[in-house]
Amino acid sequence: MIRMSLRRPVAVAMTYTAVALLGASRTVGSGVEDGRTFEALVEERLNRELGSASGRRYEILNFAMLSYGPLWRLHRLDTKVPAYEPDALWYVTHWGEIEFAVFDLRRAVMSGSKLPY
Numbered sequence: 001m002i003r004m005s006l007r008r009p010v011a012v013a014m015t016y017t018a019v020a021l022l023g024a025s026r027t028v029g030s031g032v033e034d035g036r037t038f039e040a041l042v043e044e045r046l047n048r049e050l051g052s053a054s055g056r057r058y059e060i061l062n063f064a065m066l067s068y069g070p071l072w073r074l075h076r077l078d079t080k081v082p083a084y085e086p087d088a089l090w091y092v093t094h095w096g097e098i099e100f101a102v103f104d105l106r107r108a109v110m111s112g113s114k115l116p117y
Helices: 037-056 070-080 096-109
Strands: 016-022 055-060 088-091
Touching: 016 070, 037 055, 070 096
Parallel strands: 016 055, 016 088
Antiparallel strands: none
């Protein structure tokens, strides 16, 4: 299927695979030098091991966020990611995800602010 998106002209869509990446601080690459993040390492390996044989180019679009819980990541998935029309979505989580959701709910109730869902 050929699609038009913010990232890909139609002519490129047939040889290009975009992966939307969502997650927390580790997924953002906080504290890691450029080129050594999870995203950069996986993208480089995909292109080296699969791209050369298939002629496809792989790009990971990092939508990860620092200091936001899963409800806010879902909001980003609904509001920001669709414009880029990714071919796949990877959601990286960790053991503290549930606690972060509870924290977001508690903070919203205590401050009277709204959550996106």
